[in-house]
Amino acid sequence: MMHQQTLSCGARTLNLSAPVVMGILNVTPDSFSDGGRFAERDAALRQAEQMLRDGAAIIDVGGESTRPGATPVSEQHELDRVIPIVEALSRELDALVSMDTSTAAVMRDGAAAGASMINDVRSLRRPDAMQAAAASQLPVCLMHMLGEPGTMQDSPRYDDVTNEVIALLRERIGACEQAGISRDRLLVDPGFGFAKALQHNLQLMYEMDALQALALPILIGVSRKSLFGKVLGRDVGERLPGSLAAAVMCVERGASIVRAHDVKETVDVVRFAHAVRESQREAQKELS
Numbered sequence: 616m617m618h619q620q621t622l623s624c625g626a627r628t629l630n631l632s633a634p635v636v637m638g639i640l641n642v643t644p645d646s647f648s649d650g651g652r653f654a655e656r657d658a659a660l661r662q663a664e665q666m667l668r669d670g671a672a673i674i675d676v677g678g679e680s681t682r683p684g685a686t687p688v689s690e691q692h693e694l695d696r697v698i699p700i701v702e703a704l705s706r707e708l709d710a711l712v713s714m715d716t717s718t719a720a721v722m723r724d725g726a727a728a729g730a731s732m733i734n735d736v737r738s739l740r741r742p743d744a745m746q747a748a749a750a751s752q753l754p755v756c757l758m759h760m761l762g763e764p765g766t767m768q769d770s771p772r773y774d775d776v777t778n779e780v781i782a783l784l785r786e787r788i789g790a791c792e793q794a795g796i797s798r799d800r801l802l803v804d805p806g807f808g809f810a811k812a813l814q815h816n817l818q819l820m821y822e823m824d825a826l827q828a829l830a831l832p833i834l835i836g837v838s839r840k841s842l843f844g845k846v847l848g849r850d851v852g853e854r855l856p857g858s859l860a861a862a863v864m865c866v867e868r869g870a871s872i873v874r875a876h877d878v879k880e881t882v883d884v885v886r887f888a889h890a891v892r893e894s895q896r897e898a899q900k901e902l903s
Contacts, residue, residue, distance in 0.1 A: 618832045618871065619799055622754050624731035627711050629672065629754075631832050633889050634866050636881050637673040637713060637874040638666030639838065642696045643680045643688075659700050660707065667710060670882035673732065675874060676700050677715030681736050683768040683808075683841070690720050698724050705729025713756075719743035726751035734834070736760055736809065738787040745794045755796060756834050757787045759806035768810065776815040777822040780805050784829060802832045802872070807861075808840040816842045820861065823868040836874035837861040838881070855880060863888045 622629040629635070640663055663674045678696035679688045688696075697714060698721070704710040706729060713732035714725040718741060722733055731753060738757035739745045748755050759780045761771060773779050784803045791801060805826060807816050826833050843849055843857035855877050862873045862881055866888040875881035 618830055622802070622832065623799075624711055625726070625729075625753055627731050629711060629731075631871045634871050634873060634885050635672035636670060636878055636885055637675050637834070637872050638663070638669075638671035638878045639677070639836075639874060639876050640666070640674050640700070641677050641680070642700050643678055656699060656703065660703055663704050663710060664708060666878045667708060669879035671878045673711045673713050673872070674704055675713040675715050675734055676704070676730075678721070679716065679718070681715075681809075687763075690718055693718055693721055694724060697721055698728050701725050701730050702728040705731075717741045717744060719747035722747040722751055722753075726753055732756065734758075734804075736806070738784075739791065739794075745790065745796075748791075749795045752800075754800045754802060755791065756802040756804050757784060757791070758804035758809065758834075759783055761810035768812075771810045771812055771815060773811075773815055776811065776819050777825050780819060781826060781829065784826075788829070788831070798831065802834050803829055804834040804836065807835065807837050808842060813842055813845045817846075820864060820868075823865060823870070827869045832871040833865075833869055834872040834874060835862075835865045835870045837865065838875040838877065859884045867892065 620632045622631055640659060642659055666674060676697055678693040701712050701714060704712045711731045713734045714721060714730045715734045716722060717735050717737040722744065733748050733751065733753050734756045736758045737760065739748055788801060792798065803826060805819055805823060838858045839851050839854040843854040847857050849857065859880055863884050865873065866885055873881055873885050
């Protein structure tokens with residue numbers, strides 16, 4: 616089943632006829648990979664500008680770390696971190712900005728500040744988040760996670776990880792539709808590294824094409840995650856090759872958006888993986 620080829624993102628439109636890269640901009644002091652590096656406004660703008668030059672279609676701004684073991688931040692703290700950056704990126708760089716947030720107030724104020732998308736690891740389960748997302752009229756990415764980041768990696772269990780991920784995403788899609796968020800505003804993310812042991816992540820990646828049954832654009836985030844540390848024995852600064860290999864595998868299995876720290880390299884591998892897929896489609900067209 617095919618998802619829609621374009622996504623209406625407030626005043627902007629995102630073309631998903633080919634997979635795109637979402638650049639990660641963490642304005643938090645404690646994110647696992649680049650925490651604290653881009654917390655200053657000018658540094659954040661420079662980093663975003665570079666990611667756009669490198670081919671990012673979206674900049675994903677996060678003001679609350681969701682790494683395993685992370686502690687939540689106050690609503691006001693998150694607002695103070697995120698909203699000025701969203702406004703600057705939208706106005707000064709004319710960027711398509713996604714808010715990596717679960718907080719209703721950030722969704723509301725971010726939409727008013729020019730954000731184009733909501734990317735919520737808790738799939739709108741925090742108080743008032745569903746209503747805030749519905750009112751924003753923006754597209755929403757629903758991610759699979761059990762529990763909270765602080766405890767999600769304690770002992771995740773599944774009988775069939777892929778089917779259970781799909782089932783929970785179906786439930787959240789239904790909840791969104793009941794709240795007035797239409798399907799054409801939704802994306803899904805299987806949540807690699809969120810409430811999943813190593814074997815769950817590997818199996819989910821192998822079987823990821825099953826998510827296409829949801830007929831929604833698929834966003835994936837694997838960049839620099841601990842699964843590469845576990846499989847390859849690499850520290851966080853040495854995980855680019857593993858991240859790129861995983862990005863290719865996910866595009867082969869239907870990912871439309873690849874969320875990444877290393878935008879330039881990820882854009883290249885995503886474009887190449889897509890070219891290979893398209894060549895097969897063209898060959899099939901000629902045969903028929």
